[in-house]
Amino acid sequence: MEHLSLSILGASSAIPLSNRSPTAQFLGIGNEFFLIDCGEGTQVKLRQHRIGFGRIKHILISHLHGDHFYGLIPLLTTMQLLDRHAALHIYGPKKLEELVRHQLDLTESKIIYPLLFHTLDPDRKTCIFENKHLEVHSFPLRHGITCFGFLFQEKPLPRKMLKEELEKYDIPVAEIRRIKAGSDWIDANGNRIPNEELTEASAAPMSYAYCTDTLPVKHLHRYFKGVDLLYHEATFLSSEKDRALQTNHSTAAQAAEIAEICKAEQLLIGHFSVRYKDFHGLLAEAQSVFPKTLIAGEGLHFSLDRKSRELKIERENSYRA
Amino acid sequence: MEHLSLSILGASSAIPLSNRSPTAQFLGIGNEFFLIDCGEGTQVKLRQHRIGFGRIKHILISHLHGDHFYGLIPLLTTMQLLDRHAALHIYGPKKLEELVRHQLDLTESKIIYPLLFHTLDPDRKTCIFENKHLEVHSFPLRHGITCFGFLFQEKPLPRKMLKEELEKYDIPVAEIRRIKAGSDWIDANGNRIPNEELTEASAAPMSYAYCTDTLPVKHLHRYFKGVDLLYHEATFLSSEKDRALQTNHSTAAQAAEIAEICKAEQLLIGHFSVRYKDFHGLLAEAQSVFPKTLIAGEGLHFSLDRKSRELKIERENSYRA
Incomplete structure (x- = not known):
């Protein structure tokens, strides 16, 4: 793929509203597609973005708070109803497999296609997927419960x-x-x-890092440096710094500081508390520290061109939220 | 309440589409409110219908197929985030409590408000709730797995x-x-x-029966007779009668025959297979047997006046699906 593409299916925090959906992203990079987190209603958001369920071979779950995984079992059962045969890889915390299998058993739901769980290592950066074009790593975040960030990194192309x-x-x-x-x-x-x-040198490989939910992790730069695109949660304004600390979240300024430390090219922020009716203040706060910040708005589609390194932003047509 | 009110939050079958949500209804009758079934995304539908979560004291789950309960745990955790204190009564099949508690435990989700489960009797009609104004009964349907219908019946008013x-x-x-x-x-x-x-006699008590998912149950009239409003699933057209039988569902004609046998005043049909792009054929088929049939369309609000017995239908304003 000549582009890295990222669709924001949802970017809200724990309490869903009519027009703000819980976290889910669909990433295309290095000839692969990844569904990252899967809040309630993600399957409907995939349809709104016209993303066929057959394209999904990998689902990554950051942590076991409902707004990041409640849509997973519904999506798995719909895939079965749609007669899926291809294997599906699910990466997440240890208890995820037990949770999914227990519920499928109790409800006598049969999943015929291969469902392959990969339990992530909560203690260190680990390569969780690799092919000719790409490496994907998980690394620990700080959120009170086991929580992972993900780094997607293309391999260098030959000269x-x-x-x-x-x-x-x-x-x-x-x-x-x-x-x-x-x-x-x-x-x-x-x-x-x-x-x-x-x-002559080929265009540099592209990379994306996904960090939610988390307190600011000062040593995050040890896991990645210089990514093209960093998504970092920014649940609160600095005026709610104490609340952020209590609830294991970051402020917009803290997200921006992390982007600075990690030398990201571009920062996307999201996972805003529902107390904020609009996001101007959060954006302004982050931009005052790290000017190249954008809102990861629900329904937006970001695409990064390998050669020009230009980031294009489109709003999904069919998206009416 | 001088009215029986019924909001259709979702009425689709197992595979959700962008504009068709899984089953959930919100009923007001006899001074009480009931959430009946709770498919994925019900909490967002409640918001679209401007139904405050605090009004919900009773949730009834017909059976453990995902399109009827996947929205339950998300709703329960949101109620906790919104700092609910009032008790919540949940009525459903035996395994529902285990399923909910297991998932809440695994994800370390604390529900502080009292969560009271009522396991329904799969073998007979049973009174599951009673107050001064109202009785609610469950009764067995035929759907391959344990599945319940519900009857809501006001008590007669004094002369x-x-x-x-x-x-x-x-x-x-x-x-x-x-x-x-x-x-x-x-x-x-x-x-x-x-x-x-x-x-002089007061206006007759109002009643509502809810029957989904199910094969046609010929003896349903033993559980209720002469209800004002009957919701009955009609997943298929008669041309797919064999498929209906295989999958334990009813056709539109069968739903209409049941309404006839039970002497319902008015039939609402829903739970249509996603193969039907519009519902004209299903409505026509049911009306040819039972003329007083309507589609239980998502976003519709039915209200029955006690005195005039007139059924009013409105579309929820904020509803954009």
């Missing part, structure tokens, strides 16, 4: 062959792969042509 | 004193209650004035 050099030195096609991987070229006269002369 | 007779015979106020309850009056000359001459 790109310069077409004019290819012709100039009459390099056989069979050699290209080796040169792209970094080798120099020895021509017919025994001259070494350095790799830098033959190739 | 009404005729004011002109009161004056004519100079009846003391202290005697009115006895006469309203049915006594005759002996005047100063020892003449017996029969009760029928002194009083």
Whole structure:
């Protein structure tokens, strides 16, 4: 994929309102798609965003507070009703599998497709998924109960062959792969042509980090640094700093400080308390610390272009909330 | 209450769509309010209908298929977040309490307000709630798993004193209650004035029966007869009669036959399969058997006046689905 794409299916905090849904995001990166958290009603939000359930192979659950997972079992049973056969990977805290299996058993719900649970390590940064293009890591957050952040990081692309050099030195096609991987070229006269002369760097890999729910974690930069996009919760304004501390959440200013420390390119904030009727104050507070902050608004679709590094924002058409 | 009021929060079948929500109804009758079934997202539907959560003291769950109860635990935890103190009564199949408590325990969710479970009897019609104005009964339906219908029935009101007779015979106020309850009056000359001459009948009590999900139950008339309003599922058209049988559901024609047998005044049908893009065919099929049939459309509010027996239908303003 030439783009990293992120759809905000919900970004509210614990109490759902008619126009504010609990947390869920749909991420496309490195040829894979991830559903991150799955609050109540996520399956309906997926439909509103016209995201086919068949595209979902991985679901990541940050923690076992209802506003982050109540939509999971409903989605799993709908997938069964829709006759899914493909395996589904679910990553989350230890008790998640017990919770899901117990409820499916009690209600005599049969899930025929393979349901593969991956229990995350609450103590350290861990690689939880890897393919040719991508690595996904989980890392611990601080939220009173076991809670995970996630880092999605493309692998570097091989260098790109310069077409004019290819012709100039009459390099056989069979050699290209080796040169792209970094080798120099020895021509017919025994001259070494350095790799830098033959190739150019590909666009840098793209990355996304997801951090909710959490107190500000000062050492977060040990888990990732310089991500293109960081989503960090900002449940409260600084004026409610004590309340944030009591409830294991962050303020908008704290989220911005974390973005600064982690040298993120762009910060998205969300998970606002329902006490805030609009989000101008939260945005202003974060931007005063970290200017490149945006609201992760429900129904928004962010897309980052690999080459231009331009972040495009669209509102989902069918979205009427 | 001079009215029976019924809000359709959701009336779709198992697979939710953006504009069709799983089953939930909010009923007001005999000075009480009941939430009947609680599919995923019911708390948001309650908000769209501007129904305060504090009004809910009784939740009835017909059966443990997800589209009828997935919204229950989310609603219970939101009530806790909103600092509820009042007791909440939950009526449902045997395993419901275990399911709820297990999930609340696993997620370390504390519910402080009293949560009182009432396990229903799957074998017979049973009175599950009674007060001065009202009786509520559960009765068994046929749906493959344990499933209940519910009957809400006002108690008859006392006869009404005729004011002109009161004056004519100079009846003391202290005697009115006895006469309203049915006594005759002996005047100063020892003449017996029969009760029928002194009083008139109050408007008949109102009643509502709720039957979903179920195969047609031919003996349903043994549980109730002559209700003002009957909600009966009608998942399929008759052309899908075999599918209805396989999946333990009813067709629109079967729902209408049941209304006929039970001598309902008015039939509401719902729980339509998502295969039907519009409901004209289902309505026509039911009306050909039982003309007084209406669609229990999501976002509709039915209200029945005790005196005129007129059924008014309004669409909830804030409802945008």
